[in-house]
Amino acid sequence: MTLLDEIKKDGEILEINFGPQHPSTHGVFRMRVLLEGETVRELKPVMGYLHRNQEQIAENTTYAGIVGFTDRMDYINALSNNFSYCLTAEKLASIEVPERAAYIRIIMAELARLINHSAAVGFLLNDLGSFFTPLLYALRERERILDVFEAVTGSRMMCNYFRFGGVKRDLDEDSLAAIKTIVRKFPRFLDEFETLLTSNEILCMRCQNVGVLPADLAVNAGITGPTLRASGVNYDIRKIDRYGLYDRFDFKVPLGKKGDVYDRYYIRILEMRESVKILEQALQALPAGDFIHPKTAPLLRNPRNFKPPVGEAYGRTESPKGELGFYLVSDGTPQPWRCHVRAPSLINLSALEAMCLGQKIADIMIILGSIDIVLGETDR
Amino acid sequence: MKHFFKKGSVPFWGFGILSGLGVTLKNFIDSYFKKPDSGGVTTIQYPEEKSADFEAARNFPFLVYDETPEKPRCVACGICERECPVKCIHVVMAKDEAGKPLRKPAVFDIDYELCMNCGNCEEVCPFHSIFMDHDYEIASYDRSSLLRPMSKLLKSNDYFHKVRPVDAGKTDAVIRAAQEKKAAATKQKDSAGGQ
Numbered sequence: 245m246t247l248l249d250e251i252k253k254d255g256e257i258l259e260i261n262f263g264p265q266h267p268s269t270h271g272v273f274r275m276r277v278l279l280e281g282e283t284v285r286e287l288k289p290v291m292g293y294l295h296r297n298q299e300q301i302a303e304n305t306t307y308a309g310i311v312g313f314t315d316r317m318d319y320i321n322a323l324s325n326n327f328s329y330c331l332t333a334e335k336l337a338s339i340e341v342p343e344r345a346a347y348i349r350i351i352m353a354e355l356a357r358l359i360n361h362s363a364a365v366g367f368l369l370n371d372l373g374s375f376f377t378p379l380l381y382a383l384r385e386r387e388r389i390l391d392v393f394e395a396v397t398g399s400r401m402m403c404n405y406f407r408f409g410g411v412k413r414d415l416d417e418d419s420l421a422a423i424k425t426i427v428r429k430f431p432r433f434l435d436e437f438e439t440l441l442t443s444n445e446i447l448c449m450r451c452q453n454v455g456v457l458p459a460d461l462a463v464n465a466g467i468t469g470p471t472l473r474a475s476g477v478n479y480d481i482r483k484i485d486r487y488g489l490y491d492r493f494d495f496k497v498p499l500g501k502k503g504d505v506y507d508r509y510y511i512r513i514l515e516m517r518e519s520v521k522i523l524e525q526a527l528q529a530l531p532a533g534d535f536i537h538p539k540t541a542p543l544l545r546n547p548r549n550f551k552p553p554v555g556e557a558y559g560r561t562e563s564p565k566g567e568l569g570f571y572l573v574s575d576g577t578p579q580p581w582r583c584h585v586r587a588p589s590l591i592n593l594s595a596l597e598a599m600c601l602g603q604k605i606a607d608i609m610i611i612l613g614s615i616d617i618v619l620g621e622t623d624r
Numbered sequence: 625m626k627h628f629f630k631k632g633s634v635p636f637w638g639f640g641i642l643s644g645l646g647v648t649l650k651n652f653i654d655s656y657f658k659k660p661d662s663g664g665v666t667t668i669q670y671p672e673e674k675s676a677d678f679e680a681a682r683n684f685p686f687l688v689y690d691e692t693p694e695k696p697r698c699v700a701c702g703i704c705e706r707e708c709p710v711k712c713i714h715v716v717m718a719k720d721e722a723g724k725p726l727r728k729p730a731v732f733d734i735d736y737e738l739c740m741n742c743g744n745c746e747e748v749c750p751f752h753s754i755f756m757d758h759d760y761e762i763a764s765y766d767r768s769s770l771l772r773p774m775s776k777l778l779k780s781n782d783y784f785h786k787v788r789p790v791d792a793g794k795t796d797a798v799i800r801a802a803q804e805k806k807a808a809a810t811k812q813k814d815s816a817g818g819q
Contacts, residue, residue, distance in 0.1 A: 309709035312742035377648060384666055391678075398682040398756070404742045412747075413680065440647045443640035544747055547707055 264293050268371045268609040271619030282604045287597045294623040302583035307333055308547035315402040318621040321356035324563040326406035332559030332570040333408050337552035344533040345410035346489045351526050354519045359386050360564035361512040364616040371613040385433050392422050410536030427523045451506035455599040455611035465595040469566025469588055471615055474511045475503030481562040493522045508614040548578045589617040679790050682743045682756030684736050686779050693778045697753035700729040704745035712738035732774040752795045758787045
């Protein structure tokens with residue numbers, strides 16, 4: 245006898261649909277929840293409302309054209325997606341990246357991480373019922389970074405900035421000065437944010453021991469990113485793969501103990517502090533030189549000349565949400581034969597039911613918020 | 625009060641909440657007395673005041689003409705049409721009565737509904753003709769006004785200088801250099817032919 249039949253028999257169980265229009269589902273996402281009283285007995289995520297067929301579109305677009313589409317996957321931090329995609333394409337065609345370009349990429353990716361984590365924490369607090377005060381403090385800082393993005397890349401969110409062998413445009417002195425100011429002021433904002441939140445008793449009571457994800461389950465379910473590290477597993481692709489120039493930077497990987505919502509919140513604050521450290525080092529060490537490899541610079545004007553040799557490549561980066569991987573198969577034409585995306589948002593959702601079982605219905609929203617998903621990436 | 629002291633959770637003394645309220649109070653007072661970049665109000669009243677434009681900002685593409693709209697820089701090569709990731713550009717080359725191509729567009733449509741503001745067309749254009757605009761106030765009630773024909777897309781080089789002074793200056797310099805090179809080459813050819 246299934247759970248549903250059992251519930252129907254004694255009439256105690258209520259089946260409800262969370263979403264897809266619920267404001268706390270961070271987009272269009274539905275959860276079919278079976279409730280016994282207020283306790284969650286079963287939860288099934290339903291997705292696909294934002295499916296835009298991006299993997300298929302990629303097969304009909306040039307390699308350089310896909311960079312613009314990767315922006316639309318995880319729209320909160322477009323630059324991390326650019327990074328992962330360009331890394332894969334460079335692996336496929338064995339392109340080197342000049343040192344300055346690699347530094348610019350790391351600066352941009354870490355700024356994107358600051359944006360993502362501040363927004364994620366802000367929206368988590370919104371889900372908790374602290375309406376808009378922490379969120380707007382976070383968005384205020386985010387706006388400053390977005391201004392830099394607009395000045396450098398041309399667009400606030402859909403940056404389309406990375407190119408094979410470097411970046412599209414060089415960082416000028418004004419933008420560098422703006423980034424330095426942001427990096428100098430960001431720890432002060434984090435201190436203020438922590439005074440507001442970290443020791444707040446209401447936040448502690450709502451978040452501690454809620455939505456516990458054990459380390460073994462997290463590893464088995466393929467969870468990556470801050471959600472995995474909050475469970476105490478030391479796995480950061482920046483440290484393991486050392487892609488880009490991450491081996492040159494001195495930073496720590498913060499780890500949680502219990503793996504509850506509070507740990508996932510606090511891991512993000514700590515990661516922002518580490519990102520600020522990386523940014524300080526990168527800004528100090530930023531060398532002069534080319535922002536794009538001289539051999540690939542003509543590809544900016546002629547994207548159709550980029551024809552990687554027949555083969556396949558998988559590249560991955562530590563995006564703020566987890567392991568973001570691209571799998572490209574080339575058949576020697578200007579368009580990829582296959583472009584698959586390993587989206588962290590989708591795979592992190594697989595542990596949602598395990599985290600929610602036995603919790604109260606009001607906790608579902610904050611557990612979902614603490615995984616930090618973006619539906620553009622989940623459905624693609 | 626007893627259930628507040630759950631095992632593993634913080635005791636409810638209220639100091640965390642009070643210090644948090646201190647932060648909101650500080651932000652509230654700062655918003656009246658400080659400048660926007662040091663904690664003051666960062667919002668602007670949009671229709672009345674607008675935020676500063678960035679040189680690199682991009683919205684939707686437009687076409688540049690030098691002297692008159694009848695003579696656009698575009699030669700209808702169709703590279704932007706081919707490279708556009710969302711295929712929102714449609715170009716047809718003009719032909720004279722004999723069917724000889726005229727190196728200028730007869731039709732140049734851009735569907736702003738489809739355009740995703742990626743800026744790839746600007747990047748690939750070999751004739752410095754298509755550029756990204758800064759005009760973001762294009763909302764309209766009907767979809768047909770977002771399908772821009774060539775007459776609406778063509779804007780003067782002066783307008784380009786107004787919205788993006790640095791890029792326009794660079795582009796002009798590149799075009800002038802190319803013209804001088806071409807003039808020198810033809811002069812050399814002429815003198816060689818004269819001998």
